[in-house]
Amino acid sequence: MKCSVFIATSVDGFIAKEDGSVDWLHTAGNPEVNMGNDADMGMNEYMSSIDCMIMGRKSMDMISSMNLTPEQWPYGDTKIIVLSNTVKEPPANMKGKVEMYSGDLQTLISRLENKGFKHAYIDGGTTIQQFINLKLINEITITRTPILLGEGKPLFGKTFKDIKLEQAKAVAFPNDFIQVKYTVNYL
Amino acid sequence: MKCSVFIATSVDGFIAKEDGSVDWLHTAGNPEVNMGNDADMGMNEYMSSIDCMIMGRKSMDMISSMNLTPEQWPYGDTKIIVLSNTVKEPPANMKGKVEMYSGDLQTLISRLENKGFKHAYIDGGTTIQQFINLKLINEITITRTPILLGEGKPLFGKTFKDIKLEQAKAVAFPNDFIQVKYTVNYL
Numbered sequence: 001m002k003c004s005v006f007i008a009t010s011v012d013g014f015i016a017k018e019d020g021s022v023d024w025l026h027t028a029g030n031p032e033v034n035m036g037n038d039a040d041m042g043m044n045e046y047m048s049s050i051d052c053m054i055m056g057r058k059s060m061d062m063i064s065s066m067n068l069t070p071e072q073w074p075y076g077d078t079k080i081i082v083l084s085n086t087v088k089e090p091p092a093n094m095k096g097k098v099e100m101y102s103g104d105l106q107t108l109i110s111r112l113e114n115k116g117f118k119h120a121y122i123d124g125g126t127t128i129q130q131f132i133n134l135k136l137i138n139e140i141t142i143t144r145t146p147i148l149l150g151e152g153k154p155l156f157g158k159t160f161k162d163i164k165l166e167q168a169k170a171v172a173f174p175n176d177f178i179q180v181k182y183t184v185n186y187l
Numbered sequence: 188m189k190c191s192v193f194i195a196t197s198v199d200g201f202i203a204k205e206d207g208s209v210d211w212l213h214t215a216g217n218p219e220v221n222m223g224n225d226a227d228m229g230m231n232e233y234m235s236s237i238d239c240m241i242m243g244r245k246s247m248d249m250i251s252s253m254n255l256t257p258e259q260w261p262y263g264d265t266k267i268i269v270l271s272n273t274v275k276e277p278p279a280n281m282k283g284k285v286e287m288y289s290g291d292l293q294t295l296i297s298r299l300e301n302k303g304f305k306h307a308y309i310d311g312g313t314t315i316q317q318f319i320n321l322k323l324i325n326e327i328t329i330t331r332t333p334i335l336l337g338e339g340k341p342l343f344g345k346t347f348k349d350i351k352l353e354q355a356k357a358v359a360f361p362n363d364f365i366q367v368k369y370t371v372n373y374l
Contacts, residue, residue, distance in 0.1 A: 011329075011343075011352055011367075011369070012200060012341075012342075012343035013199060013200045013343075024349060028351070030353070132335070142198075144367070146351065146352035146353065146355055146369060147349055147350065147351055147352060148319070148343060148346050148349065148350040148352065149346070149349055150343070150344070150345045150346030150347075150348075150349070150350075151345055154199075155199075156198075156199035156200075156335060156337070157337070158337045158338055159335050159336070159337030160337075161337075162211060162334055162335065162336055162337070163334065163335040163337075164215070164333065164334055165198055165333040165334060165335065165363065166217070166333065166363055167363065168333055168359045168360075168363040168364065168365050169359050170357040170358060170359040170365045170367070171357060172355045172356050172357040172367075173355075176352065176353055176354065176355040176369075177355065178355050178357045178367050180198075180331070180357070180359075180365050182198070182333060182363075
C-alpha cells in the first residue's frame with residue numbers, strides 16, 4: 001500500500017509551535033492574493049487520491065479541539081485510524097469518525113491492504129517519523145508556509161540513515177507558499 | 188547595504204552533519220542528469236551580484252581545510268570578511284584572501300557601506316542566524332539537496348520573533364535539487 005504525507009511546515013521546518021499552535025499557518029503569506037484554481041493548494045486533489053488516513057493521537061486531539069460541525073469536517077467518509085498505546089476510546093466528538101489502533105504498524109498496513117485499501121494519508125509529526133523509519137512513506141508533499149518560527153515541533157526527526165529523495169517537484173503559489181513533492185528511496 | 192544568503196541544506200534543514208561534513212551535498216540527487224544551463228544552480232549569477240562576503244570562522248576553517256589551488260578558489264577577488272572573537276589571524280593558506288573582524292556587526296556593515304560596497308553574501312550557520320536576528324538579511328536563497336539527514340547543524344536557529352518571508356520563488360532542477368528564494372520582512 002502506498003503511504004504518503006501531505007503537510008504544511010514553516011520554512012524552518014516546524015509543523016507547530018512548541019505549545020502545539022498552528023494559527024500562524026492561517027495568517028502567514030499573502031491572504032489577499034487571487035489564488036485562481038490553486039486556492040486549496042492541492043488538498044482536494046490529494047484527498048481524492050487517498051482512501052484511508054493514519055494519524056497520531058495528538059493530531060486527533062487537535063482536530064477534536066476544533067469542534068468541527070459536520071459541514072466543516074474535512075475528511076469526508078475517509079477511514080481514519082488513530083495510533084495510541086494509551087488512549088483506547090476517541091473523544092466524544094470523534095466517535096464513529098475514527099478507529100483507535102495500538103500495535104505494530106506493518107501489521108496495520110497489511111490489514112488495510114487485505115481490506116482493499118490502496119493509499120494511506122499519514123499525518124502527525126511523530127507518526128510520520130515512525131513511518132519513515134519503517135521505510136513505509138513513499139511520497140512526501142510539503143507546503144512551506146512563508147514564515148520562520150525559530151522553534152517548534154519539527155516535521156522530521158532522527159532517521160536510521162540518510163534517506164534519498166527523488167522526482168522533485170516544486171511550485172510557488174501567489175500567496176508565497178511553496179509546495180514541494182518527492183518520492184522516497186530507502187535503498 | 189543588501190545582505191543575502193545563498194546556501195544548500197538537506198530537505199530537513201541541515202547545512203552540515205554533526206561532525207561538520209558536507210560530502211552528502213556532492214553525492215546527493217541525480218548527478219547523471221543533463222543540467223543544461225543550470226549546471227551551477229545559479230551560483231555564478233549570484234556571485235556576480237555580490238561584491239563582498241561575510242562568513243563565520245568555521246566556514247573559513249572549512250574552506251582552509253580544502254587546500255584549494257588558485258584555480259579552484261571559487262570567490263575570485265571578492266572581499267571576504269571572517270568573523271571571530273578569538274582568532275585574530277587567518278590560516279596560512281587563507282592569508283591575503285580574507286580579513287578577520289571582531290566586533291559589532293552593524294558597525295561592520297556601516298563601514299562596508301561607507302567604502303561603497305552594496306551587496307554582501309552572508310555565509311555560515313551561526314553567522315546567518317546572527318544576521319537574521321539583527322534584521323540584516325534581506326534575501327534568502329536555499330538550495331534543498333534531496334536527502335534527509337536526520338540530524339546535523341541546522342541552517343536556522345531561534346529567532347527573536349516570527350519572521351515573514353515574501354516574494355517566494357521556486358525551481359526544481361533536473362537533479363532533484365529544489366531552489367527556493369524569499370525576501371525577508373521583519374515588520
